[in-house]
Amino acid sequence: MxxxxxxxxxxxxxxxxxxxxxxxxxxxxxxxxxxxxxxxxxxxxxxxxxxxxxxxxxxxxxxxxxxxxxxxxxxxxxxxxxxxxxxxxxxxxxxxxxxxxFTRPVWEYLDGAVSSTRIARGRTLITQERANLTRIEQRYGVNAETLVAIWGLESNFGSxxxxxxxxxxxxxxxxxxxxxxxxxxxxxxxxxxxxxxxxxxxxxxxxxxxxxxxxxxxxxxxxxxxxxxxxxxxxxxxxxxxxxxxxxxxxxQSSGWQQGQPWGFEVRLPNGFDYALADPDNRLPLSQWEALGIRPVNSSTNAAAEASATLLLPAGHKGPAFLVLSNFRSILRYNNSTSYALAIGLLSDALRGGSGIQASWPRGDRQLGRSERIELQELLTVNGFDPGPADGIIGANTRKAIRSLQLQLNQPADGYPTEDLLKQLRGR
Structure with missing residues (x-):
């Protein structure tokens, strides 16, 4: 939406x-x-x-x-x-x-959003609507797969x-x-x-x-x-x-969509990588990310070396990593949730025959409930960090505060809230 x-x-x-x-x-x-x-x-x-x-x-x-x-x-x-x-x-x-x-973990959300049933139905509709979708892309520069992915997630293809x-x-x-x-x-x-x-x-x-x-x-x-x-x-x-x-x-198109550019792609991080670089405000050319040792999981990324990208770790350092480009930010204008934007990107890839995410999700990890997220923010404040208001929303300020704490604890500074981190804060 x-x-x-x-x-x-x-x-x-x-x-x-x-x-x-x-x-x-x-x-x-x-x-x-x-x-x-x-x-x-x-x-x-x-x-x-x-x-x-x-x-x-x-x-x-x-x-x-x-x-x-x-x-x-x-x-x-x-x-x-x-x-x-x-x-x-x-x-x-x-x-x-x-x-x-409680809300669903990102991997559970993606399981439903990018299901085999939705992929099959989307491919059928792309074939049926090919003439209209081609005309739309010629007019607005947005590819068929992305539009059908939005159609599927927003209303189950109009149903x-x-x-x-x-x-x-x-x-x-x-x-x-x-x-x-x-x-x-x-x-x-x-x-x-x-x-x-x-x-x-x-x-x-x-x-x-x-x-x-x-x-x-x-x-x-x-x-x-x-x-x-x-x-x-x-x-x-x-x-x-x-x-x-x-x-x-x-x-x-009005949100800055770039025709011919991907939304992003899955990447592998080198050993000893500085996870603090996974900050939404940290945008670097793809060439600089490559110089840091980051490599795409699939060789064909179809993105220019000078394209600006952000490193996304939707489940922290234990889960998959993605470099996301300006089209990902355009999808966020449609619905400002990284999980939603990631689902649109992955579903659009699947509609064109992509193989899906290669890395594993930390499915054994328990997600913090809303009251626990509020407690985490309150404890961060008490301990001298600045997560912003204790509203249960893990936004940019809270993630920066978490990263600062993780650096003090000599942990991967991915800014991701976990049950273990909350327990450590309770004991300080």
Missing amino acids: PNLLFRCLSHSATACFFVLLTACADAPAQSLATAPNVPAAIQPPPQTTTAPVETLSFDEWRTLLRSDAIAAGIDPALFDRAFAGVVPNPKVLAADSSQPE NIGNHNVVRSLATLAYEGRRQAFWRSQLLAVLQILQHGDIAPESLVGSWAGAMGQTQFMPTTYNEHAVDFDGDGKRDLWNSSTDALASAAHYL
């Missing part, structure tokens, strides 16, 4: 008015440690929001929203049609506030686009959820989509958080990047796989 970007570069003067109404509530990129089974795009980070207006009933709140929407150019009859029978959905509020204690009433879901979140200004911007964007005539209100379904269509676009992302590629006059991401795939390609 694309990250929630609500830019002021809209398609019309009406859209600019929406920006003024909603204070252009952008959602910055999240930590790369976002749980792989919970799309980062629907979890914008904490931000300053307006306090809940507890004195307003939902009907009163809707009346105020109606006035704002009409002032912004939304047809009154369309607004009333879209909100007919809409009341807050408690299940949406529960989903918004839920924070699971699971969600069944929530999007207007109801977003109205619930905008009325009484967290980050109300943010969700209000999405709700107003949905009304703009309806005003455009891309879909009827009765057919507007999606995820609990308002992600829509076969490529799960949020409304503000839809308004900026959805395209009518099949030429029927509508940007239909629900029923037109052509529009959905082309819209995903348009999004990636």
